[in-house]
Amino acid sequence: MLGNVGTLKMFGQPRASTLTRLLKECLKDQTEIYVEPGLDWVVGDRIALGPTSYAEFASESNFVTAYDIDTGKTNLATAL
Numbered sequence: 001m002l003g004n005v006g007t008l009k010m011f012g013q014p015r016a017s018t019l020t021r022l023l024k025e026c027l028k029d030q031t032e033i034y035v036e037p038g039l040d041w042v043v044g045d046r047i048a049l050g051p052t053s054y055a056e057f058a059s060e061s062n063f064v065t066a067y068d069i070d071t072g073k074t075n076l077a078t079a080l
Helices: none
Strands: 030-036 046-049 062-066 073-078
Touching: none
Parallel strands: none
Antiparallel strands: 030 073, 046 062, 062 073
């Protein structure tokens, strides 16, 4: 949620898609995942992996360290 009562200026590249689905199971602290191919992800992007349960702290935040646009293979580094 973002609230603003004045002027808001945002900078950066527009992104083609903000959501994707995992194509293979992903376990906690896994550093390699498979998502849809053809995304505009680049090294340094920060992504969130949401839980499939109601556990409050089951999500993870990670940085993309590599993304293969043809296969969707994505390498991750844990965000601190």
